Amino acid sequence: MSVDIQLAPVIHFEPGAQSFKPSRGGNLAASALRAGSLLAFVAILFVFSLTAPYFLSVGNIGNVLGQSAISGILAIGLTVVLIAGGSNVVTGGIDLSLAANMGLSAAVYATTVQLGYGDAAAVAAALVTGFLIGVVNAAAVVGAGIVPLLATLAVMNIVAGLELVLTQNTVIPASTPLLTALSSSGPLGIPALAYVLLVFTLIAAAIVQYTPAGLRLYAVGEFPDAARAAGLPVRRLVASAFIASGLCGGFAGVLSVSNLSGSTTGSGEMLLPVVVTALLGSVFSRRLVPTVIGTLLSTLFVGFLVNGFQLLNISSVLVSGVQGLLILLVVSATTLLRRQEA
């Protein structure tokens, strides 16, 4: 989990170095935390299924999956950056431009459609937008050597500004065959977006968790010096992580247009929930590191929480508070564990 807020130079702090010789207590506590978070997830599902009407219906579960698609894909993009950038929140990997990226890509998609182009051109334009934002991030972080937190913050502002210029802060409606297909229901009456999320997660998980390239990303993030010594192209790998994240932003933009029948304002509000989801994802992994499946689980966890609260007719105002509380618990638990290991 990338939560050690440590301002000391990296030389004095070798993140993850301890996991080669973990103490037994730390290991136990880690597995307890992992099991605990999964248990908490299951317990919450259980409580909701008993108390909230319709919670366990196929339609409702499909709804939650579909509603989680956009934030889930953004969070998975961020997870890739977290993996490659390392586990320090301040100096490690982060991509704050993701939500703005989604907003601009959505605006580009909707504008392209408004200009009379078809779906293929619009999808290409949105993905190229996301790709370019990823390239700028990569250039700022790897090329110019700016800390990702600041580099992507700056890019976020540029991108949000471009979106304002393009849309004049108005809603741009869009309706195409692809958008209609994405916003309709697929087999079993489950939203198409739910299937998109599952397929996307499977592909991303296959690449990140089960290919040599994915393993190298972890190596670069956890032991940059060792990775460099082993002859890995560290800079290229980190750059590619930012580009992958940018592409996720572009893809999420397309989905957002389908969900909202156009491009709308306020995409920036997605940022914090996405960051929170990606960070929370670590507690759903075996070694308490960012993983694609862990991020999917944490996205669904947050999604079910919001959904269950609505079904129980509890004010949505409480949801963000509960979310914050959960994050705080998770962050403190993992921080304490890391300290114990050290």
Add this chain to the structure above:
Amino acid sequence: MTQEKPAQGVGRRDLLKLSAVAGAAIAGASLIGNRTAAAAEELSLKGKRIAISATGTDHFFDLQAYNAQIEEVKRLGGEPIAVDAGRNDGKLVSQLQTLIAQKPDAIVQILGTLSVIDPWLKKARDAGIPVLTVDVGSTHSINNTTSDNWGIGKDLALQLVSDIGGEGNIVVFNGFYGVTPCAIRYDQLVNVVKYFPKVKILEPELRDVIPNTVQDAFTQITALLNKYPEKGLIKAIWSAWDIPQLGATQAVAAAGRNEIRTYGVDGSPEVLQLVADPNSPAGADVAQQPAEIGRTAIQNVAKLLAGQTLPRETYVHALIANKANVNEVTKKLGIG
């Protein structure tokens, strides 16, 4: 049978006379008031789950309509399922999706960008859930309760044109043309201005934003006043609602350009206070009656579920508050 009829007729007439006497005897209450109260009492939502979906409640209008709806559902014996999207379209769509899965007896949607909510209102109708709206003219809504926005737009435009003596430049905030009531009010302004050739809408039009509406309007107007430093170049500032008007009024006052008048819609208490202040640049604010609109929408739901046919639109009267009559209006709204 035929013999009974006259007797019945007499009885009914007597009853009518009695009720008329009783009605007149109640001090301070008009007959019309009694009649609507009696009609409302017959309505019931007992055992019904009524979904109330608000785009946001950060603005006086939404909050009043939203709270009044929740109260009215409870008063009529129903169970409200109230969700507030906090002006986030993604959240609004998710909440509507979940509401459709919850299968309430009716959904009432308060405001919202039409292109965003329309597909989901259609899905609700397809799922057999009646959809009613407040201030959104969707084709998928059975009934839309709203102020008469044509009247509002016309009243405000005529007040503005008359205040500036039928000539001069006006600055316009037009950031929410996608929101139906705002579009109607704007179109009415354009319609009125068309017949006053000496009145010009300054280009480019300004875009009001959400959130930070007040601060943003303040910044934009301050910049514009610097661009047009000469007094008299700008006569008035118009916005389709009164939160940009609030920021604009503050900016005009701060720049000492009190010759400029500001105009807006909604009757937010803080703006009405400014209109009431003789030294403030706030010229007029058309006050809607949001709580009354909210209650009316819920009463429409009850009527619909009782099998009555609803009109396409139900209009609730709006009151224009200008420097001369603002105190009467605030008294009428009960926020004075």
